[in-house]
Amino acid sequence: MTESEPRTSGEKEPPVNKYEGKLPPLNIFLHWCKGCNICIAFCPQKVLEPDRDGKPILAHPEKCTQCAICWLHCPDFAITSNYK
Amino acid sequence: MSNLRKGKVRLLQGNEACFQGAIYAGIDFYAGYPITPSTEIAEGLARELPRIGKKFIQMEDEIGSIAAVIGASNAGAKAMTATSGPGYSLMVENIGYAYMTETPCVIVNVQRAGPSTGLPTKISQSDMMQARWGTHGDYTAIAVAPSSVRECFEETVRAFNLSERFRTPVTVLTDEVLGHMRELMTMPKPGELEVMERPKPDIPADWYRHFEMTPSMVSPMAALGEGYRYNVTGMTHDREGFPTAVPSEINEKLNKLKKKIERFADEIYKVRTEMMDDAKIAVISFGTVARATHQAIKMARERRVRVGAIQPLTIWPFPDPIISDALKNVKKIIVAELNMGQMVNEVKRIAPRNAEVFFLGRYDGEVMTPQQILDKIREVK
């Protein structure tokens, strides 16, 4: 699905392939992350789980649906997505 | 009287001369709040500024007024406010912000008898020290004090120039009498008085630092919205404008605020002396009292008393070198002022060792009379 092909309004957005290519769905900057647990708690798919000091780990990357809740709510901008 | 008709000479009120001077100096923005005895300045600018496409706003209080002035100055405007004692007291926190952020602006303090509400329509010079030490922390103030309607015009222009030149707030100390009285005055022609602008940066945006250290210690200042996207904060900051806790940077900032003014103080000092060459007695006074002193020493000279007058027009930084030089061979010094003793402390600090300093203060709301000064001269003789 190329980026530039215009989508007609009726067509439902195709499901983003979760973990097809090499890239993981999300990047987490551990030196910016303060382990506040917001992303872990609000991720609807429970993709993230806390490590020893509470910072998120991509425990189930295949479950990520790129809903963007995590990086929209990160107070320190420590998460970005590789697909969005 | 043809000059009067041609408009070259005008009968102006002190407050009006003040705002006419501001217009002459190229004021872009005025924010103020009504307070006796400075309201005429606001009223005048409310009429004149829209006519020349400049901005006027009456804010909800004096704190808002000085805040708007500083905001406007950062947006590139020459900005001024005018108030009196109580208003100035409300403004001092933000004036301190202007010192810290090196924001040019002019604050006219038409003094009235204090403290507190005091005597709104009565004269006083009791805000002299406040113009220097009004707000908390270490900083170096500039304050000028006219003593005639024409000087209200000139000193306001000079205040703008000093604020632009040194990127600092400047206080103009007038008083209720000077502000409300009327005198004939020749209007300076455009270009006759020098009008200075703040130094502008001439480097690309990403090289620009809002508090750059320059030889003159005055950093070029860009305006908001010109592509320089700098940060201004009242917190002690580094040359970039970001808050800092590094001791060396804190020292550098505070030394900069001090040295940028004190090192070039000779550009700021302005002192008028009269008949001081052979004087044994000197009368030091500023503002409206200087008019009475001028009269008093003439009367004393008629009685063959060798007395002279010294009038600082720049109150802060106090013109130590010039005044102590003038007092070299003076035995007796009278400091005449309309308060309970403020400038006298500065004079005592720099008076020659063998000279005696006498204080003549008046704080009953009336103007000091030449006779009163003459009596003092005769008393100390």
Added chain:
Amino acid sequence: MEKEAVVKEKEVQRSNVVHHYLRPKKKFPNVWCAGCGNGIVMGALIRAIDKLKLDKNDVVVVSGIGCSSRIPVYLDFNTLHTTHGRAIAFATGVKVVKPRLKVIVITGDGDAMAIGGNHFIHACRRNIDITVVLVNNKIYGMTGGQFSPTTTAGAFATTAPFGNYEKQFDIVKLASAAGASYVARGTVYHEQQLEKLIEGAIVKRGFSLVEVVSNCHTYYGRLNREGDAVAMISWMKDHAMPIQAAVKLPPEKMVGKFVTGLIHETDATEFCEEYDKLVERLKAKEAQK
């Protein structure tokens, strides 16, 4: 015949759009406690500005003193960090001198409603074209947890050790009554709604206010046992009621809930425009002479 309704490609904001608006010279991570809502508000503000395609040089962000007022220093705009409570007055000065600039004020509940209240209501009355983002965490965070004009009744704070016996401002009602043209409330949980509200506020001509319900778990949460950031933000999720739904609900359903979304909007004359009209009028009169 298939209807050829071509949807304009919705500008997809990349997830790292925020990083293009942060000042490279500032030290990250930012200064707030872990999980503080201020970071989320900063993100929402940046995404709103990015969506509006504003020129960075035309955006002026002014703030007072307080946790939320530390937002501008991180942003790559013209930023003014002023004295406590006076941000709106400083912003007025900037706006009146350069009306073309987009002036945005970041302030907090203490900064705007307590010490800055006078400037706040007068800016509403003047309806000057300024956008105020008021981060309401119902406490003085920077100074260690004192109660503020929006701390709920009975809540604990370091200066209300036995429970707050004072009443609170309803910021939205106060701003609407004082004359603001655009008054909205968002929360740090409903981030995408917050972006839209801020976007609308910036575009709206006249005084626009966006109150953002935010969490201070370090003080408010701890002193009132409301849990950590996640707990407080979840509380917002369960207690916010968008205005579209709220108007339909009977009052008893709204107990304990607060209304979010665009709550009040009017059209009134804007201060800078009125002043420019005056200048034009005088110029015309001058020309006739």
